Amino acid sequence: MALMSYAQAACLALAExxxxxxxxxxxxxxxxxxxIFGQYRGLRQEFGAARVIDTPISEATIMGAAVGMALTxxxxxxxxxxxxxxxxxxxxxxxxxxxxxxMFGGQGRVPLVARLPIGIWSGSAAQHSQSLEAWFAHxxxxxxxxxxxxxxxxxxxxxxxxxxxxxxxxxxxxLWGLQDEVLPQRTAALGKARIARAGSDLTLxxxxxxxxxxxxxxxxxxxxxxxxxxxxxxxxWPWDRELVLASAARTGRLLVAHEAVQAAGFGAEVAATVAExxxxxxxxxxxxxxxxxxxxxxxxxARISPQDxxxxxxxxxxxxxxxxxxx
Amino acid sequence: xxxxxxxxxxxxxxxxxxxxxxxARIRAFENAAEEASRGSVAAFGATTDAAALVRGPLHxxxxxxxxAAGVCANLARGDYLTxxxxxxxxxxxxxxxxxxMMCELFGRSSGTNKGKGGSMHIADFAVGMLGANGVVAAGxxxxxxxxxxxxIRGSDAIVACFFGDGAINRGPFLExxxxxxxxxxxxLFVCEDNRYSATTATDAMTAGDxxxxxxRGIGLAARSVDGNDVLAVDAAARELTMxxxxxxxxxxxxxxxxxxxxxxxxxxxxxxxxxxxxxxxESDPLKLARERLRALGVAAARIAQVDAQAQAEIEAAxxxxxxxxxxxxxxxxxxxxxxxxxxxx
Numbered sequence: 001m002a003l004m005s006y007a008q009a010a011c012l013a014l015a016e017x018x019x020x021x022x023x024x025x026x027x028x029x030x031x032x033x034x035x036i037f038g039q040y041r042g043l044r045q046e047f048g049a050a051r052v053i054d055t056p057i058s059e060a061t062i063m064g065a066a067v068g069m070a071l072t073x074x075x076x077x078x079x080x081x082x083x084x085x086x087x088x089x090x091x092x093x094x095x096x097x098x099x100x101x102x103m104f105g106g107q108g109r110v111p112l113v114a115r116l117p118i119g120i121w122s123g124s125a126a127q128h129s130q131s132l133e134a135w136f137a138h139x140x141x142x143x144x145x146x147x148x149x150x151x152x153x154x155x156x157x158x159x160x161x162x163x164x165x166x167x168x169x170x171x172x173x174x175l176w177g178l179q180d181e182v183l184p185q186r187t188a189a190l191g192k193a194r195i196a197r198a199g200s201d202l203t204l205x206x207x208x209x210x211x212x213x214x215x216x217x218x219x220x221x222x223x224x225x226x227x228x229x230x231x232x233x234x235x236x237w238p239w240d241r242e243l244v245l246a247s248a249a250r251t252g253r254l255l256v257a258h259e260a261v262q263a264a265g266f267g268a269e270v271a272a273t274v275a276e277x278x279x280x281x282x283x284x285x286x287x288x289x290x291x292x293x294x295x296x297x298x299x300x301x302a303r304i305s306p307q308d309x310x311x312x313x314x315x316x317x318x319x320x321x322x323x324x325x326x327x
Numbered sequence: 328x329x330x331x332x333x334x335x336x337x338x339x340x341x342x343x344x345x346x347x348x349x350x351a352r353i354r355a356f357e358n359a360a361e362e363a364s365r366g367s368v369a370a371f372g373a374t375t376d377a378a379a380l381v382r383g384p385l386h387x388x389x390x391x392x393x394x395a396a397g398v399c400a401n402l403a404r405g406d407y408l409t410x411x412x413x414x415x416x417x418x419x420x421x422x423x424x425x426x427x428m429m430c431e432l433f434g435r436s437s438g439t440n441k442g443k444g445g446s447m448h449i450a451d452f453a454v455g456m457l458g459a460n461g462v463v464a465a466g467x468x469x470x471x472x473x474x475x476x477x478x479i480r481g482s483d484a485i486v487a488c489f490f491g492d493g494a495i496n497r498g499p500f501l502e503x504x505x506x507x508x509x510x511x512x513x514x515l516f517v518c519e520d521n522r523y524s525a526t527t528a529t530d531a532m533t534a535g536d537x538x539x540x541x542x543r544g545i546g547l548a549a550r551s552v553d554g555n556d557v558l559a560v561d562a563a564a565r566e567l568t569m570x571x572x573x574x575x576x577x578x579x580x581x582x583x584x585x586x587x588x589x590x591x592x593x594x595x596x597x598x599x600x601x602x603x604x605x606x607x608x609e610s611d612p613l614k615l616a617r618e619r620l621r622a623l624g625v626a627a628a629r630i631a632q633v634d635a636q637a638q639a640e641i642e643a644a645x646x647x648x649x650x651x652x653x654x655x656x657x658x659x660x661x662x663x664x665x666x667x668x669x670x671x672x
Contacts (some may be wrong), residue, residue: 053475058502058505061467064472067468067472068468069476072477072484074476095465096465096469102443103440103444103448104458105438105444105450106661108450143666163665164665167666
């Protein structure tokens, strides 16, 4: 076990897979220089320019070329730097990578990983701060992953590269320096959530950076007598319905919180499913449907604060919605 | 039916006859598909007919056959090809089976794509044909990736990337040419210029001197050729593919041709001057090739025999497609993705 950062963990996972599988290549802007967050540091030196490929600022062709590479025997890892830039490659992701296997009748597979970091990147304003996981969860053919910890960035990235489907891998722009314990060689399973904190009054489903807000806030809620079970969803699609439904059935309440805009966010999907399946009260907490502004005051208005989350949890439980557990 | 690649030692007449057969097969295939597509889609004032055997938009390359035949005669089975929404000719010339292709157009489980793609997404990976594409210029980045992959893997394969004149106004054209050049990829860009972007004359929408000049601006050597002259296309493609195989990097071929039919089969193309079409028909590639064959001393009866061979092949394909079953509805859930398969909602 080793303490390492979210960026170092991803770098280690990629390096380990590249050592054992010659088909794996990385491509994108600045990856040869280690990537702007250091998530490719040292890889060019170890694997050479042919496998750690610096590309022009050509997002459509970075993604499209990765599709062509995947169809012809390689396993590309694509760097888009921020999800916002991947919008220049949306045809290549949605119409090409996601549809290829199906529309050609299974003749080809597209085993690629597209790294599309999400989240508010402090001070970076409207075009570098979006959380668009729901867009990609909506597209048949794609797997969508959003790791919250260094351990998961290691384990889930390794699993994503080994996966035969196109994976949208959404790291968080403000977690690169986050440090936690990483277990080398431990691959995480795609589609499996984890209970990050056990509780009995309320199930809180969240992912990515919001997991950390949820954990600290759940501690405060406990001081007010509210026991919150925090589930880190980890994979947005296919999401772990079994774990979420079992937890919500136990606690009798479900809250979904995410950094993305609340309206038509993925939380709506989770909440609706739990309401349909269990009939328990559900709530959502996501960002207002406003762009992320530059000034700190404006940026904060687009964030979910720990206070917002604490209020939502305690009001939900204390107002009598759902059943109060006996615990 | 394998791809029609002329033997290296063939006489001039046999060489051209081989190319002519490919063109005749494409023409017969598309004529049959056009007939089966009456009422295929509600557009251009046409209404749909539930009895249409070929459904949805059908883009015909009638009049453009020489480009597919001439280029693909210089590709090996292991070479790759990406195509456009107008891709029957490229697919057939690359060596795909016409029965499997017709089955695909008819939406049969025995189609090249198991009935999941239809005309617009026709593909045969077994012969390196990596797909027609419903999005203009979208094949360019995929071709770039296939060529980059061949280079990384140390493969001998080269890639032919077909696109139309409309595609040169999309960003992936610039991106893809630039990328291919900086990495010196084994890639032949083929601009099949049929002069129309859907219902609009491409000239009216394109600044500067067109495809070849744009390619030169990015540092690619570019050749322009009469795209209706199959021997000219074949000769140019031979030279360019040989250069690519010798490691000279990406090459660009601009083949000027003419879209004889409308944008889709139900489009009567009333927006065009009738005289323009009549003039174009005078240089129909099959007509030109027949004249050339006669001049080379090939008997009319031999040419008629090739026409009949092509026609018979397509009639057999039509019969097989008509008799084949459609995919079972459950097939809608296969080949989507493995991770999370079964979680459809």
